[in-house]
Amino acid sequence: MEDLDLTHIPYDPVTFNPEIDNPTFPQLEQPQDNQMTVDGIDLGRHLFYDPILSGDLSMSCSSCHLPSGSFTDNLALSKGIDGIEGTRSSMSLLNVGFNYRGLFWDGRIFSLEEQALLPVEDPIELHASWPNVVQRLQESELYPEKFRKAFGIDSKDQITKDLAAKALAQFERSLISSKNSKFDKVLLGEDVFNGQELLGYEMFFDIYQGSNPDIPDAQCFHCHDQPLFTNNAYENNGLDESQTYEGFTDLGHGKVTGIIGDNGKFRVPTLRNIEHSAPYMHDGRFETLDEVMDHYISGGHFSPTRSTFMDSIELNTVQKEAMIAFLKTLSDPNFNENPDFSNPF
Numbered sequence: 001m002e003d004l005d006l007t008h009i010p011y012d013p014v015t016f017n018p019e020i021d022n023p024t025f026p027q028l029e030q031p032q033d034n035q036m037t038v039d040g041i042d043l044g045r046h047l048f049y050d051p052i053l054s055g056d057l058s059m060s061c062s063s064c065h066l067p068s069g070s071f072t073d074n075l076a077l078s079k080g081i082d083g084i085e086g087t088r089s090s091m092s093l094l095n096v097g098f099n100y101r102g103l104f105w106d107g108r109i110f111s112l113e114e115q116a117l118l119p120v121e122d123p124i125e126l127h128a129s130w131p132n133v134v135q136r137l138q139e140s141e142l143y144p145e146k147f148r149k150a151f152g153i154d155s156k157d158q159i160t161k162d163l164a165a166k167a168l169a170q171f172e173r174s175l176i177s178s179k180n181s182k183f184d185k186v187l188l189g190e191d192v193f194n195g196q197e198l199l200g201y202e203m204f205f206d207i208y209q210g211s212n213p214d215i216p217d218a219q220c221f222h223c224h225d226q227p228l229f230t231n232n233a234y235e236n237n238g239l240d241e242s243q244t245y246e247g248f249t250d251l252g253h254g255k256v257t258g259i260i261g262d263n264g265k266f267r268v269p270t271l272r273n274i275e276h277s278a279p280y281m282h283d284g285r286f287e288t289l290d291e292v293m294d295h296y297i298s299g300g301h302f303s304p305t306r307s308t309f310m311d312s313i314e315l316n317t318v319q320k321e322a323m324i325a326f327l328k329t330l331s332d333p334n335f336n337e338n339p340d341f342s343n344p345f
Helices: 038-049 111-122 130-141 143-151 161-171 182-187 193-202 253-257 288-297 308-312 319-329
Strands: none
Touching: 038 143, 038 161, 038 182, 038 319, 111 130, 111 161, 130 161, 193 319, 288 319
16 A cells, blocks of 8 residues: 655655745735745646646646746637637736735736636646646555655645635745836836936826926826735726627626726736736737737726727827836846746756
8 A cells, every 4th residue: 555654754844934025015815825935836836837727737827827928828818728718818926925906907806825726627737637646646666755854744635726826826925026127126116217217207107297398197006006016906098999888808807896987997906027928918919018008098998987088199209109118127037047036947
């Protein structure tokens, strides 16, 4: 009979303290029953990159969340193991641990632990079953020791889908970018904007609040305020036209809440590392930041839930280019190349 005992392996958890080093950032909230540890994050990192979680052992979480794309796959719509496209673009996982008003574009899930359970059994994504995946983990040469070190289990048969989800959530909470972008360095007094970037900054945050007619309000900070560059809310930025509350092809947040005033609204994504996470919007319809800015300047399409901030974004070509230059100061190349976030295999 197979030896299931793991008690000969030391269990000595070491608390992981994320390096934020930016006084403007909020505290990273963690569930009491899933505090981050060095071994917990290590286990989650291995699971994140391991195709063992997919039905045919061909894909992993990282297939749709690549470090080079700021943990997106740079596709408009991702395909799972059966080649079937999803209906929405993969969201960046950068600073995902600070998302406190729901996950996914529509906000249907509220914890990373709960979210981590879903892609494994989603028929459009990894299309596996948790009982089969758990059996693989229990029988592997690698994972029983890692689960023991991460969670102190005594036996291989104590490996569960919930522990796997907890480990994945710990790794995802460690994906923090807070201090290495040019924007952060400017705020910390370690760098300065050039003239074009400064103009973009002034318009983004409406520094002059109408007192200087030559520098318009680009209306950005209402939804993308610092330091996270998302307000963690759900907005309709005029992507699709609808004459009624019910006329949207994708109801977005409204399908989750059942409130018609939420129809056509989607999660406001972070703009950090936006340069690296193209294509843009929930369906990946825009390939470049130029296209994104052109959409906002146009005012978008009418619908009853469209944000009123879309009504007054008037920028000329020079101002549009300055906005894009500022957005690129939010790039953190160290995040994409951080060895702590990379494939461990």
